[in-house]
Amino acid sequence: MNTPNTTDGSYSAANEVTLVKARRSVLQNIWRTLKTAPPTAWFGMVVITFYLIVALFASLLAPHGQAQVFPMAYAPWSEEFILGTDALGRDVFSRLIYGAQNTIGIAVATTLLAFLIGGSLGLIAAISRNWLDQVLSRFVDVLMAIPSLIFALMLLSIFGSSAMNLIFIIAVLDATRVFRLTRAVALNVVVMDYVEAAKLRGEGLGWIMRREILPNIMPPLVAEFGLRFCFVFLTIAALSFLGVGIQPPTADWGSMVRENAGLIQFAEYDLTAALTPMIPAAAIALLTVAVNFVVDWFLHQTSGLRDEH
Amino acid sequence: MSTNDVLLTMRDVRIDGFSDDRWHHIIKGVDVTLKRGEILGFIGESGAGKSTLGLAAMGFVRPGCKFVGGSIEFAGMDLLNLSSAELRRLHGSRIAYVAQSAAASFNPAHRLLDQTIESTVAHGIADLETAKQDAIELYRDLQLPDPENIGQRYPHQVSGGQLQRVMTAMAMSSRPDLIIFDEPTTALDVTTQVEVLTSMRTIVEKYNTAAIYITHDLAVVAQMADNIKVLRYGETIEDAPTREMISSPKAAYTQSLWAVRALEKPPQTSIDTILEINQVHASYGKSIKVLDDISIKVPRGQTLAVVGESGSGKSTAARVITGLLPPLEGQIIFNGERLPSALKNRSKKQLQAVQMIYQMADTAMNPRHTIRDIIGRPLNFYLGLVGAAQDQRIMELLRLIELDESFLDRYPDELSGGQKQRICIARALAAEPELIICDEVTSALDQIVQEGILKLLLRLQKELGITYIFITHDIATVRAIADQVVVMFQGQVVEQGGKDEIFTAPYPAYTELLLSSVPEMDPDWLTQLQQQRALIE
Amino acid sequence: MLQTKINHRVFIHVHPVLTTIIQRLGLGLLTLFVVTVIIFSSIEFLPGDFGQAVLGQAALPETVEAFRRELGLDRPPVERYFMWAGNVLTGDLGTSFSGRDASGVDRSRDVWQLIQPRLANTLFLASMAALVAVPLSLALGITAALYRNSIYDRVVNATTLTTISFPEFFVGYILILIFATYFKVFPSLANISDSTPLLEKIYRSTLPAFALTLVIVAHMMRMTRAAIINLLASPYIEMAQLKGASKAKVILHHALPNAWAPIVNVIAFNLAYLVVGVVVVEVVFVYPGLGQLMVDAVSSRDIPVVQACALIFAGTYILLNLFADVISIITNPRLLHPR
16 A cells, blocks of 8 residues: 655655555466455355266166166165165165256256356346337246246246256246346446446447446356356246156156155154255255355355445 | 633543454554533544544544554543433434435434424433524524425435534534534535535524534635644544644645645646537426526646536536537537537547546446556557557556556555546546546545645646646646636536636626635634625625 | 535425335336236247147137137237236136146136245245244344354354255255154145144145245355445444443444344345245145146146236235335435435
8 A cells, every 4th residue: 555645745646555466367366366365154165066077977877777676675775775775666766866857957957957047037128128028028027927836837837847847937937036137237337337337438329238237246246156046946946846847757856856755654663764854955055055155155246235334 | 721611521432343353453542632612623634533433532433443442431421331312312312413415314204393302302401492402593593494384394305405404403402511413514505505604603602512523624624723733544634723723734745635725737728629519408307497598618738627516517518528428409520520419429549539537436437347448448548558558658648647567467455545536537648639528526535635636647748739628626636737717507607708707896696696605714714704695786 | 714514405395215216116016017028929929729738639619719719819919818817806817728628628726826825825835934034143143243253153154055955845855854753743745724723734834835945044144244245344433432332232222223124135135035945845845835837737738827926926026126126225225315
């Protein structure tokens, strides 16, 4: 920090008191930020990394195939079948690993699609502020007046349950939330003088969207991506648990809970058996907790908690 | 004077505040002595800690701040060692507070009268009926309209100036020994400010109440205070009786506080007109007319100041010129040819010729762009400069605005307020314009920085022959920079002419009111104004 | 002297609160209308051969044709919509797809008869959960806001952030595992019917109600906390403190009158969320409610039942939000006391 130099009478604009951040490379910056992360955020990041590794290398990590049937149903936990087998004699542990790939993969695809639809429409609506904005906003209001799980159930009953339908239906329903957020944060940026300055300069719509608005709405959108992912992930798990989501024999955590739920009745005889349906449920919960922790920290980082005194 | 007269003594008060994950010193050891019936002014720029110190006089710190040293003694009580219940008994009875934003500080759910007498009744100072009658008297003293019934209204039902007076009545209701006025007129227009100042001073004198008056406006504090304390970065710069402080300030910093007021440009005349606004009418949506038949001529190479209070339409005039708000009727002639009224119909050359500088430099620059991007874009966009040629021109511009190459890769939030405004000036200059519209460009800045910016603008005009349209509500700024002046009121031009012409009598009624309402450094100014206005009525 | 202007506006006959409420109700009705159109038109998207699918591959063309006629598929959609809407308004939700077979024998049941007992059960379960969850989460949220950044606040916050992340069925099965199978305190299956006595009904519904409560308390508490903190940051609250008002007075006299709108919104939002949560929890506990019915109907693609359930859920959701908005309007001093 420079010393205030006005007391000696001479004044220089370049010496006004400012806070200059040291120039660092992107990697250095990321590392510096990470070092200040609270333990919850670290926990979250480690868990997410672990899940991603499992999901990416599922076929290498899983001892058996996800649909491979062994002649012993409900086998207990053992060396061969680490978490036993299910009612059809499929290895629960292998299905758990493949489940990571399927469940996370579908949730990520859905979230991406929701952001593609909702984000671009929201941005266009915020900039144009005309009839298109009106039409889109009213349409989204109506869609959001129906609880999304109920809407999804209804649409699935019409179109049938397939992975593609699931992705598309949930993405469209979730795009409404993304649309609202994108539009709201973009509206805050659109009214800024620098956007007006760009318009006065004669810049086109493309430049204004790409260079002036998008960089300034990224932090809330990234946080929303995390939260949306959790929501989508839980919705898909719930639908699969209800039997109308991801269809067998594809392994996924929601339907694994449903398939093995009966085992809970044996808790007093064999606690490990009773825990079998709990493990995929816990896997869902753990990932959601992890993402929430990271998003919480990210929001805290970017919300600009710099109080002026 | 005996020590019994002393009401408040603060010794070596230190306060820390928490931000950016660590504690900072906000108040770094300040002493205050206040006698009964005395008014002490705290003056300083943003970040001086004057509000924090004012609240500290009540034994109060905002959440996120803490006392770390010193003592505060009020009427024989050590405020820092009182229990919170004992402090509460003092607040709203013997010490009262008047906040800057009355609109936000009144509870929207309760009537004004109930809020006025709330603490008086709660502290058992008067019974409900007496307090109500007294409040009506106070409203009358404060010259509020319809004092009998105004208390039945809700906060959103009365104007800002009236609310500020009701808040003074609220503070006065319990007949406190001390009132803290925290920038009570900052949010008001000058003509309203005079009325509020007058009524506040009258009532404080009537009941001989001691007060701490916090403001950044030296002329305002000169009217109110007996003594003035100049604060900067949480430290005392200078303490002196008001007259002494005004006539012979000691510290260089104090002198710099009214630097802008010393600046005065000798007006010049020009026969050539660069821009002409002819009979323009404009409105937002289909509702109220914001501009009503406006005609303005802007002389080439000079500065035209457009003066008016909020709602006068002065900023709308700028939006019409730039094409952001196409007028309903009328035309804009630039260099003899008619400008298309809508922005999108203007050619690149027309856009390039008229540039704009905004009031808030913070929001006028994209926080995600570096200074290089910000100045480089118009160079590339209008002049097609790239690479080394662009860099070289950016450097020239930076030197022109008295900054250096170390700023090239900084982001706006790494700059001070004045530096940001300089970058905005450089961005406007980069387009090589003929006309720059300056919309309140100095009103968000501290005095000393204002002076620097105004001097820079004057120098640039001399060197480059640029024309300015300077939109402002501040008469001192007009004196400093204008050649020609346009006075606007409620969407109409009240008066237009050379600066000397406008500032010499006879004036139209509104110009008279506006000019006479601007506080002057003279501590007797308000008293004299009151007498003059009383004579007229 | 320039007199400051005072607004002496002529008193309008209709109070603005009333006009605002009427506008809001109108908007609610419009939304409800559009939602019914969406729900109705879902049947339009069914594949052409669904009659065959419902009645079985062996169904004669005449039988399928009769079935299509019964559904009115031979008439224009607009006409059918108004017939359908008219029937719904008189309580006639149509007949179920199931129970029909290829021979044309129709043993299908009236949808309303299917739904009516289920709806009563769901309302019972939801009310049980709401009765506990609403006061509990308001208390937790308000105290966490008042003592923010205390240990208490941090613990409550971390706990709720974790529970929010739990899928409803996870919460449900944890409860079953602990309270029904490991310690046999409550039944794991909530088997109730009309004839079950009230106390027994409550006992059997305890676990599902508990699961629902856990799920919404987390959300509701966090939202209440955020709303209250936002409110307490208002300058008029600081002013009240500086006027020497006691803590109780600041809360009750200054904060509370302005807190109704945010609090009611939080409650309505979460009760609406309850409507969704109930579906999964009912399936976990095999509770004979509307959610369970809807899920079964979705699996068997029994469209009239799905439509009716969706209509009831969406209607409840819309009404709850409408209710919250109306409360916000009538507690807003700016609207109550116009200029």
